[in-house]
Amino acid sequence: MNKKKSNKYIDFEFYSLEDIAKYFRDFLDKKKYIILFAYNGTGKTRLSNKFKNIGKYPDEETGEKTGDTLYYNAFTEDLFYWDNDLENDERRILKMNSNSRFFYALKDLIDMNDKINYFLKRYADFNFKIDYYDYTIAFSKNRIDNIKISRGEENIFIWCFFLAIVQLVIDNNESYKWVKYIYIDDPISSLDDNNVIALASDLAKLLKEDQGEKNKTDLKIVISTHHILFYNILCNEIKTAERLFFQKEDSNIEKYILKNTGDTPFFHxxxxxxxxxxxxxxxxxxxxxxxxxxxxxxxxxxxxxxxxxxxxxxxxxxxxxxxxxxxxxxxxxxxxxxxxxxxxxxxxxxxxxxxxxxxxxxxxxxxxx
Structure with missing residues (x-):
């Protein structure tokens, strides 16, 4: 990592995404939040995966590979996939990949429906039912069962599912004690500005619960986005966050720059x-x-x-x-x-x-x- 100063702003140069991920982990030893802005194509999602992979380590007792990061990125949505019942065209269900730690101890969380619904009712008007043993989800709307919700509704549902798990982490739920970091990369795309404002505000409110005396933990959080409005709302809501602009240099070598924007979210x-x-x-x-x-x-x-x-x-x-x-x-x-x-x-x-x-x-x- 190279460091150079331009007036009051400091640029940090890196030559791999893994080096940035390591820098984030070191930096989070003294800071609770990092909010990162970058345009699409810079490497945000790959950076979130590098960060997650650094935290994977073998369990001393079982030898299984475990981790310390609860993350939301494009791969999180891939943990959910449809069975459209092509043979009978009647029972359409959303399946969950039961091998993922994202659903760790889901069977023990019998009130998960209520926790998801707490967030979902702000954004959507459909109903759902989780089968905790088959790892499937059925949807209904206006008294019609087994419907296939739209792609936008599906993304909103997965996001609310994620928020419900974050709430469990903040509440120190035993099933998610392994989470030391939360890494969120571009949570919802293609939302209008009103929903972007609501989503960013709700996320900031939830994350700030972790600062209260009741739920205080050592949880560390990174949020990256290409959405300017989403970024600036988070900066305004979480005033103690480190605000960074992430860009890739136009050159033949792999070179990235992190710019500390201080109190100026629009500096990018x-x-x-x-x-x-x-x-x-x-x-x-x-x-x-x-x-x-x-x-x-x-x-x-x-x-x-x-x-x-x-x-x-x-x-x-x-x-x-x-x-x-x-x-x-x-x-x-x-x-x-x-x-x-x-x-x-x-x-x-x-x-x-x-x-x-x-x-x-x-x-x-x-x-x-």
Whole structure:
């Protein structure tokens, strides 16, 4: 790990995700919360797995591999899978992978339904029933049994299942005494802003219960997200958390940077502007750069009290604001990925550079920071 200081902000350079995971564990010896922001494709989910794997060790008595981290990431959702009863098309159930420690001692937790429902009723209106011996879940709604809930409802249910287990950890339940760390990576995607606010607030409230005298534990928590609103709500709700911006350097070697943003959750926008300016100057512009640009425009508009990101676009004699707004909308919502980047056509590169350069002239950010 290398350390360099830029004004009051400190950058930490790492050359593997495992080194970052080890750094987090050392850092959590003196801090309870880490809140991490990173754009998709940086390596957040892989980092959460590295962190979890470091805590795996053989049990001295049984020799079984055990662990110390209760985690939520994309792999958590894979612990649940559907049996759609293709033969009879009648009994559709969600199965749980009974081999996972996620469901440790589930049979002994007869009030698990109530614990899940406590959270679920805030977000959904369907019912469920857990079979603790077959590790299956049946759903119903409006008196119709054995329904298959939507993908969004399924994600919400799994998230509430996870929160119920977190509550057991905080309450010092004997079945989850093994949990020393909770690692949450991008809990729910594709939520509207109202639900994002509710979810972030509910999560922060639950985690802060661990600070009370009744439930005080040595539990340590890491939360990573690519969702700017979710990140900033958590920063505001959990004021004692260490706030970090995580990014991967554009180079041929594996190199990552952790930036301590201090009391400025939006600081990562400056870093992303620097990244966009560098890409624009080099001509290596990809379609996903429009996603980043729109995100920055939206947050700038919100900060200044404007109603729309287009209020931050400059209208000139040469370029029409309507064209630029339409381009950002279309290219932002396309099926583009940072994993398989698609380079912009030359005409789009030209428009992108005009929008970015005008923005940097109108809104003075110190991109040399």
């Amino acid at each position: 926008h400056v870093s992303m502007l620097k990244k966009l300016k560098k890409a624009a100057d080099s001509g290596k512009l990809y379609t996903y750069h429009f996603n980043i640009l729109r995100s920055i425009l939206e947050k700038t508009a919100s900060f200044h009290g404007y109603g729309n990101f287009s209020d931050c676009l400059r209208e000139s004699d040469d370029e029409n604001i309507i064209v630029h707004k339409r381009m950002i909308n279309i290219l932002n919502h396309g099926n583009y990925s940072v994993f398989e980047p698609m380079e912009m056509v030359e005409d789009n590169k030209k428009h992108f550079k005009i929008i970015l350069n005008n923005f940097l002239k109108d809104y003075k950010f110190n991109i040399e920071e």
